[in-house]
Amino acid sequence: MPELPEVETTRRGIAPHLVGKPITGVIVRDSRLRHPVSADIEDICGKPVTGIRRRGKYLIADTDDGALLIHLGMSGSLRVCERTEDHRKHDHVILCLPGTREIRYHDPRRFGIVLHLPAGDPLDHPLLASLGPEPLSDEFTTAHLKAACKGRTAPIKQVIMDAGIVVGVGNIYASEALHRAGIRPRTAARRVSGPRLARLVAAIREVLAASIEQGGTTLRDFVNSDGQPGYFRQRLFVYGRAEEPCRSCSTPIRHAVLGQRATYWCPVCQR
DNA sequence: CGAACCTCCTGCGGGC
DNA sequence: TGCCCGCAGGAGGTTC
Incomplete structure (x- = not known):
């Protein structure tokens, strides 16, 4: 699976396509991930994404009213694609972007996570709250x-x-x-x-x-x-x-x- | 609390 | 060629 460098590489790749723009739609093609993808995932739509952060192996797409929490599990990836291309098997969640592109969450083993977090500090979420320091930060001594x-x-x-x-x-x-x-x-x-x-x-x-x-x-x-x-x-x-x-x-x-x-x-x- | 083991799921490569 | 087995980058859960 993606470890920190792979998640960071993904973060850097998708950030220019997302930051400052709203997600315009979410298509859940298969909700059976580690935690079921619930219908409220659509609540992320409409507000511009203010930033993409990484915490450990998690990605957080922030808006000023809620966030998206994504983990790539063992076999996950996020790809920026043209909307016209056909979806592949295991493209489980599609984040629609303004214009002609979309971001596809692809994960054959389905060990990953795509969650909507309501307004509040995403770092307080139970999945993130007890994580240790970032290895590339000064706190890792x-x-x-x-x-x-x-x-x-x-x-x-x-x-x-x-x-x-x-x-x-x-x-x-x-x-x-x-x-x-x-x-x-x-x-x-x-x-x-x-x-x-x-x-x-x-x-x-x-x-x-x-x-x-x-x-x-x-x-x-x-x-x-x-x-x-x-x-x-x-x-x-x-x-x-x-x-x-x-x-x-x-x-x-x-x-x-x-x-x-x-x-x-x-x-x-x-x- | 910590340590050892199990589990989720699909796909692929090796051995027969 | 085909089938079966073991293994794979994560991480949460159980049991002792």
Whole structure:
């Protein structure tokens, strides 16, 4: 699925088409997402969209009377299309724009979310209220991560993937950041030293920022708002590279399942 | 509280 | 060629 870089890439792509303009109609072709898309989704229509924000892996389209909350789940994408094109299978929700275009929410697995939020602060919504800091913000500090790791026996990889601790780090970038920081994914969080946690904070920031620059990572589904894939996949050091040589030291990359998720690391670079 | 496990859903690639 | 199985970028829920 889209992790933070893919969601940010999507945000940047759709913003110019939405900000300052009203959504003129919503077509729900299949309401069966993670939360059913209710009829009040139409309430978003008419008022100009004042901005598109990202919070973790959520997108928020604000108006001065309510907002749209969108999550892309595992297989979701938002594309800007000409209205005349035929809709594809799994184009579940269509946001009509003034002029000739529309935005299509496409999500084969239907793990995503499209919700209308009434007036009020979207960040107070239960789905957003208990999220941890943004990894690219100043609030994501070594001290914060250190406090989150204190006493925790869970593997460090699972801790950095916990959205209550820091948002946006999914399965790809967790493996990548740990490689960059030289830390084994399975290490108990409480056993990672302060200096190594400082390296990890920096590594998370660096890998996410570098991926955003490349338009994110496409493994299978992800496309940006123009329907194009992201190019960070070719820059991945470990994810999906089992048995291939480490890009730093040529040792074959290891693979194991950790907390039900595929995990990759270099046994030499990561200790 | 934390940790381990399960679940939602569709599509695809590998093995036979 | 076709069928079955396992696996996939998320995250909320249950159980102990």
